[in-house]
Amino acid sequence: xxxxxxxxxxxxxxxxxxxxxxxxxxxxxxxxxxxxxxxxxxxxxxxxxxxxxxxxxxxxxxxxxxxxxxxxxxxxxxxxxxxxxxxxxxxxxxxxxxxxxxxxxxxxxxxxxxxxxxxxxxxxxxxxxxxxxxxxxxxxxxxxxxxxxxxxxxxxxxxxxxxxxxxxxxxxxxxxxxxxxxxxxxxxxxxxxxxxxxxxxxxxxxxxxxxxxxxxxxxxxxxxxxxxxxxxxxxxxxxxxxxxxxxxxxxxxxx
Amino acid sequence: xxxxxxxxxxxxxxxxxxxxxxxxxxxxxxxxxxxxxxxxxxxxxxxxxxxxxxxxxxxxxxxxxxxxxxxxxxxxxxxxxxxxxxxxxxxxxxxxxxxxxxxxxxxxxxxxxxxxxxxxxxxxxxxxxxxxxxxxxxxxxxxxxxxxxxxxxxxxxxxxxxxxxxxxxxxxxxxxxxxxxxxxxxxxxxxxxxxxxxxxxxxxxxxxxxxxxxxxxxxxxxxxxxxxxxxxxxxxxxxxxxxxxxxxxxxxxxxxxxxxxxxxxxxxxxxxxxxxxxx
Ligand SMILES: Nc1ncnc2c1ncn2[C@@H]1O[C@H](COP(=O)(O)OP(=O)(O)OP(=O)(O)O)[C@@H](O)[C@H]1O
Ligand SMILES: [Mg+2]
Numbered sequence: 085x086x087x088x089x090x091x092x093x094x095x096x097x098x099x100x101x102x103x104x105x106x107x108x109x110x111x112x113x114x115x116x117x118x119x120x121x122x123x124x125x126x127x128x129x130x131x132x133x134x135x136x137x138x139x140x141x142x143x144x145x146x147x148x149x150x151x152x153x154x155x156x157x158x159x160x161x162x163x164x165x166x167x168x169x170x171x172x173x174x175x176x177x178x179x180x181x182x183x184x185x186x187x188x189x190x191x192x193x194x195x196x197x198x199x200x201x202x203x204x205x206x207x208x209x210x211x212x213x214x215x216x217x218x219x220x221x222x223x224x225x226x227x228x229x230x231x232x233x234x235x236x237x238x239x240x241x242x243x244x245x246x247x248x249x250x251x252x253x254x255x256x257x258x259x260x261x262x263x264x265x266x267x268x269x270x271x272x273x274x275x276x277x278x279x280x281x282x283x284x285x286x287x288x289x290x291x292x293x294x295x296x297x298x299x300x301x302x303x304x305x306x307x308x309x310x311x312x313x314x315x316x317x318x319x320x321x322x323x324x325x326x327x328x329x330x331x332x333x334x335x336x337x338x339x
Numbered sequence: 340x341x342x343x344x345x346x347x348x349x350x351x352x353x354x355x356x357x358x359x360x361x362x363x364x365x366x367x368x369x370x371x372x373x374x375x376x377x378x379x380x381x382x383x384x385x386x387x388x389x390x391x392x393x394x395x396x397x398x399x400x401x402x403x404x405x406x407x408x409x410x411x412x413x414x415x416x417x418x419x420x421x422x423x424x425x426x427x428x429x430x431x432x433x434x435x436x437x438x439x440x441x442x443x444x445x446x447x448x449x450x451x452x453x454x455x456x457x458x459x460x461x462x463x464x465x466x467x468x469x470x471x472x473x474x475x476x477x478x479x480x481x482x483x484x485x486x487x488x489x490x491x492x493x494x495x496x497x498x499x500x501x502x503x504x505x506x507x508x509x510x511x512x513x514x515x516x517x518x519x520x521x522x523x524x525x526x527x528x529x530x531x532x533x534x535x536x537x538x539x540x541x542x543x544x545x546x547x548x549x550x551x552x553x554x555x556x557x558x559x560x561x562x563x564x565x566x567x568x569x570x571x572x573x574x575x576x577x578x579x580x581x582x583x584x585x586x587x588x589x590x591x592x593x594x595x596x597x598x599x600x601x602x603x604x605x606x607x608x609x610x611x612x613x614x615x616x617x618x
Binding site for chain 2: 133136138168169171172173175176177178179180182184186187188189190199200203204245248249251252258
C-alpha cells in the first residue's frame with residue numbers, strides 16, 4: 085500500500101452565496117493516476133484549483149504528503165491563510181497543466197521552461213537548460229527551443245506546458261482538461277505524453293472528458309456532479325458498472 | 340505578361356480630392372498673402388535664441404514628467420492591484436484626487452506650496468521651501484504627479500488586459516508574486532501600455548505649456564515674453580505653434596515606428612528575452 089499523496093477532506097467552496105463544492109472528499113495515492121469526470125459546471129476545475137491553493141476554501145482541508153495546504157492551523161481549531169510567499173513555496177511541489185495551455189507568450193519555449201527554476205534559484209542557467217532539453221525530448225518537442233508559443237499548434241503548446249510543469253520536479257501533477265481545447269487529431273499526442281508520465285510513476289490528478297484515457301491509465305475515477313462526489317472507484321467500477329443513475333446518465337451522454 | 344490592374348476608385352473620390360486641394364490652396368494663399376499675419380516677423384523669431392531655449396525647456400519638461408510619471412504610475416498601478424487594502428486605497432485616492440482636479444490648479448498649488456509650508460521636513464532636518472520650490476521644480480513636480488495618476492490607470496488597464504490564466508500558470512509554478520508581476524505580467528502589459536504612453540507624451544508636449552503661468556520659460560512662455568514687448572501676438576503664437584507641430588510630428592512618427600515593432604512580433608518582447616540567463 086503506497087502513501088497518500090493528495091488528500092482533500094470535506095472541502096467546501098463558495099462563490100458568494102453559491103456553493104460550488106459541498107463537502108468533497110478526494111484522495112490520491114503516491115504514484116497513482118486519478119481521473120475526475122463530470123458534467124460542465126460540476127466543480128471539477130474548482131476542486132483542482134483548491135488542491136493547488138489557487139482558491140481559498142470555506143471548509144475542510146487539503147493535504148499533500150501530510151502537509152496542510154494553503155492554511156495554518158490556529159490554536160482555536162480554525163485556519164489562517166498562508167502568506168503569498170508561503171503559498172508559492174507550497175505550489176512549487178505541485179505542477180499544473182491548463183486547458184488553454186497558458187504558456188507565457190513573450191517567452192520562447194526554452195524560456196518558458198527555465199523561467200521558474202532559475203528565478204527561484206533551484207537550478208543555474210546551464211543546468212536548467214540541460215534539464216529543459218531532457219524534458220523537451222520527453223514530450224517530443226526537441227528543436228522548438230527558440231520558438232514562440234504563438235507559432236506552435238495547440239498540441240505542441242500543451243506538450244511544452246507539460247514539460248514546463250515538470251521543470252520544478254513536482255511531486256504531484258494536476259491536469260485540467262488538457263485536451264479539451266485541441267483538434268481531434270492532436271489529442272493523442274498529448275495523451276501519449278501523459279501516459280508516459282503515468283508509466284514513470286508520476287502522481288497525477290486528471291480532469292478529463294477522455295474516458296478512454298481514464299479507462300486505460302487511471303487507478304481511480306471520481307464522478308462529480310453539482311459540486312459533490314457522486315461516485316468514486318476503479319475505472320471498471322465507475323465507468324464499467326456505475327451504481328448511481330446520475331453516473332449512468334452522464335456516461336450515456338458522453339459516449 | 341500580366342495586365343495592369345487598378346483598384347476601384349469612386350468618381351466621388353476624384354471629386355473630393357479636387358475640392359480638398361482647391362480649398363487648401365485657397366486657404367494657404369489667403370494665409371500667406373494676408374499681411375496681418377506678419378510672416379516676416381514669424382521668420383525673424385522662428386529660430387530666435389529665446390524661442391530655441393523655450394523649445395528645449397518644453398522637451399525637458401515633457402521628458403521628465405513622462406519618464407517619472409511612468410515610473411511613479413507603475414508603482415501606483417502595482418498598489419492599485421495589491422491585495423492589501425491600505426495600498427490599493429491609498430493609490431485609489433491619489434488617482435481620484437489628481438485626475439479630479441484641474442492640472443492648472445495643481446500647478447499653482449505646487450508653486451505656492453512655500454506659502455503654505457514655509458519649511459519642509461521634520462524637526463532637526465528642515466528645508467526652506469522657498470529655496471527648494473523654484474518655478475521649474477514646481478512645474479516638473481506638478482506635471483509628473485498629475486501624469487502619474489493617468490499612467491497608473493493606463494498601466495493598470497494593461498495588466499487587466501492579460502488573461503487570468505497567465506497569473507495562475509505562473510503561480511502554479513511557485514513563482515513569487517513579484518516574479519508574477521514583473522517577469523510575467525508587466526512585459527505582456529507593455530504591449531498595451533507603450534502605444535498609449537506615446538499618446539500621453541504628445542499630449543504632455545502641449546499640456547506643458549500650462550506651466551507658462553508659473554513663469555517657467557518653456558516654448559509658450561518664451562513667445563509670450565517676446566510679444567509682451569513687441570505686441571506681435573499672432574506671429575509669435577504662430578512661431579510657437581510651428582514648433583509644437585514639428586515636435587508632435589516627430590513624436591507621432593516615432594510612435595508609429597514603435598507600434599509597428601510591437602505589432603510585427605505580437606508575441607515577442609525583447610526586454611524580457613533574458614530570463615533564461617537567470618538575470
Ligand atoms: N470565480 C468564480 N466566481 C463565481 N463562480 C464561479 C467561479 N469559478 C467557477 N464558478 C462556478 O462554479 C461552478 C463550477 O465551476 P467549475 O469551473 O469548477 O466547473 P467544471 O466542472 O470545471 O466545468 P467545465 O467542465 O465547464 O470546466 C460553475 O457553476 C461556475 O459558474
Ligand atoms: Mg473546468
